[in-house]
Amino acid sequence: MANPASYRPKTGEIPQDPGVYRFRDEHGRVVYVGKAKNLRSRLNSYFANPQGLMPRTRAMVHTAAGVEWTVVGSELEALQLEYTWIKEFNPRFNVMFRDDKSYPYLAVTMGEKFPRVQVMRGDKKKDTRYFGPFYPAKAIRETVDTLLRVFPVRTCSTGVFQRAERSGRPCLMGYIDKCSAPCVGRISPEDHKALAGEFVAFMSGEAKRFITGLEAKMAASVAELDYEAAARTRDDIAALRRVFERNTVVLSEDTDADIFALTEDELEAAAQVFHVRGGRIRGQRGWVVEKVEDMDTPDLVEHLLQQVYGEDGAGNDRIPREVLVPVMPSNAEQVLEWLRGLRGARVDVRVPVRGDKATLMGTVQQNAADSLRLHKSRRAGDLTTRSAALTELQEALELPQPLMRIECFDISHVSGTNVVASMVVVEDGLPRKSEYRRFSITGDAARDDTASMYDVIYRRFRNYLAGRVPEDTGNSTGSPAVGDGTGSPVGSGAAAAAETVPLADTTTATTKNRFAYPPNLVVVDGGPPQVAAASRALADLGIDDVFVVGLAKRLEEVWVPGSDFPVILPRASEGLFLLQRIRDEAHRFAISFHRQKRGKSMTESALDGIPGLGPSKRKALLKHFGSVKKLKAASVEDLLEVPGIGPALAEAIRNGLAGGAVQDAAPAVNLTTGEILDS
Structure with missing residues (x-):
């Protein structure tokens, strides 16, 4: 491990301006990114007394073999550049609140001819209504399954829908009355879109209107002595009420807010957030992180907001109107300006003091405390086991x-x-x-x-x-030259350290050699x-x-x-x-890649040598029929249904594939290991 004194830059070389710094290890890999109002003061704190640092910070400065920095024009630019570099380099010693999943949303694709209800993650799409976020995803799937009894909107993928259209038989959801089966004409496109609109209206907060309407319908069935219809309506009402009660209103119905809470000790911190949309708790997320520097709560809140909202990118309307936090973040004005820029609208960041929001903050705080306590009890065993395994291997070898x-x-x-x-x-x-x-x-x-x-x-x-x-080799202090944000040195010594690099030059993402x-x-x-x-x-x-x-x-x-x-x-x-x-x-x-490659080669070999059949038409054929086996069984008339396939090409395809029926293949075996690759 490196001695921090071996790469400590001279105090006079470090500027006293705002900026962002990177610690790199002996292989050039970025291990930590930080920002500072005064670069000289912050960097000197790492080298003044390394033994007095927190354990993880001490490990970081001994793992690193050099430090470099970039001067920026303002604290807002430092905030933006720090997040850009954290996202680009994924440093192992940074406080990372991000988990490996994006927000799950309930989406209704109203722009399609036959709208579809599905759980979606990632970027939003045009002409699609979104509800959420929900967390975990299991909760949203249970909600959809319940609502399909009353609003049987299509949930199948495009491939399943097209196969049902060709066969004239609906999928299982159609047979159990949880889909109105527009694929086989049981409902017209207009009526199906209206049904999807009712689903959207219910999720938008109009549940009482639908429950009241069903109650009137049940009463009318009873009056007509149609007790079977009344019983079905009664069950529909019960289903809607279950969904309605599951999303109980905790705040006023015009409230869209994210409520954050933190619990911390000297080494770790746990964060929790409740996502409130339309006054209802739509989801919950949590993280546990190790502290690197001696961060106080405002610093942790700043990193939390920076990473949770920065991960979705600029122009993101998933940032709510209100962000409630336990304490105001460091650099509150810059954070607020940054969030407003991302949302493209007003955002309020504040600490709730009294009322329902403060009460709900207490609930989030309790969840964070429970999460940290559970993490510590589990991690003690996990960390001990991993350390023992690595130490045992090192000694045995x-x-x-x-x-x-x-x-x-x-x-x-x-x-x-x-x-x-x-x-x-x-x-x-x-x-x-x-x-x-x-x-x-x-x-x-x-x-x-x-x-x-x-x-x-x-x-x-x-x-x-x-x-x-x-x-x-040009820096006499032993530290790498000041970086320009692309990983290449732009100079050395005091002259380079004093150079201010424009922010536009430092935020360009580069291709890193992993x-x-x-x-x-x-x-x-x-x-x-x-x-x-x-x-x-x-x-x-x-x-x-x-x-x-x-x-x-x-x-x-x-x-x-x-x-x-x-x-x-x-x-x-x-x-x-x-x-x-x-x-x-x-x-x-290895086996997953082998299966993928083998399947691709089998598909390509089946269609090789057919004149006039290029990559795009191969893709269209496989998309239409779903498999090579079904393609071989298709007639010329079936082939003509594929866009871009004319009579001559259809005849050529039919003749090219008529070399024999598709046989069931023997199981593939890896001769190295003897394992069967296909189950």
Whole structure:
């Protein structure tokens, strides 16, 4: 680990202006991004007494090998640039409130001929009505399932809808009366759109109108002695009331607000938010994060708002009119201006003092406290287990460095065809899915598993060597030069540090070489031949500081290069469990890519050689028929229904595919592992 004194910049080189700074490790990877009103004061605090820093901050400054900064014109620009860099570089030591999911919304596609009700995430689409956010998604699906009894609007995908149209038979939802089946003409497009409009009206807060109307309808059925119809209406009323009561009004019906609360201790903080739309709680989200710097609550609130609302991008109308927080954020004026710019309308950020909103804030606060307490009780076991596994592996393999990053490689194929490989990454004992990679292997490299393994390892570490950030030799302090936001130095020493870089030049996202960060340990799926191939690839590249082991499936033996005997880990070893999980994850990732590639090649081979049939028309055919099997069974008249297919081409397709009936394929087997790839 680096000594912070080795890269500490001279105090006179650091400007006293507002700006954003980045700590980089020895491989050039950004490990922390921060902002400051006074760069000199903030950066000096990291180096004055490293032993007095918080544990995670101390780990960060010892992991880093250099620091660089960018001066900006205002604190608002610093706020914007800090978020841009956090989003771009995903630094491992930053407080990250974001989770891996976007908001789930209930959407009704009113712009379609036959509107569809569905749960949607991501960017909003034109002519679609949205309700939410809801969290978890299970709650919104239960709501939709209940409402379909009264408002049987289409919920199926386009492919299912088109298949039902062609066959003249509705799907299961149509048979159980939870869809009005517009696909087979049971309802006209106009009536179905009106039904979708009623669904939208109910979700918009007009529940009482529909319940009152159904009660009158039930009374009329009773008066006519039609008790069966009255019973059905009674059940419809009960269904609407269940949905209505599930979304109880907690605030006035014109209230759209997000209510945040925080609970924290010296090392961690838990955040919770209730999403209130139309006076009703539509969803709830929560996060637990580790503190890096000695942040107070206003700083945490600023980071929370910055990351929760910044993740959806500018011009986002998902930001409500009111944002209620436990304390006002640091740089409150700049945060407020930034949020208003994102929403394109007025946003109020304030602390509720009394009334219903303050009471609801107390409920959110209690949820945050419970979340932190539960996290600590679970994390104690998880952290202990991961640490024990990594330490045990390091000792068993006699490695000089802690296993901060492990990469595992696996090969998958069927009889030497469609050969692919996978790379999965584990950091601090946890999967880093954003850095998983997959490889296609062709030519001589695909002749056997050892050649394939050599090819993959060579390509991965060749890219690592090509993508390494060169050391800056012009800065006498040992710290990298001031960056321009693109990862390339623009100067060195005091002159460069004093240069103010325009914000427009610093927010340009760059393509980052994910291979530029090497692992401490490479794990290959296999025994001595695979280990030898991987070691030979590293040796040919001149790399001698990355260790290689292989995990053989038969007896779960750990093989090291040049050894005649494996390392045998105890069956109950946490280190062995960790290696098995990594190997199984690499195997799963490789097989999923192999299936995808094999399916694509089978489709392409079935349509190869047909004159006049290009990629776009192949895609149109498969979209229309759904599979090659159905395409082979289609007549010339069926083919003519596909846009762009004329009589001559339809006849050519029919003749080209008439070479025989589709047979059931034997199960595909991975000859390396003996596993059946298709269930």
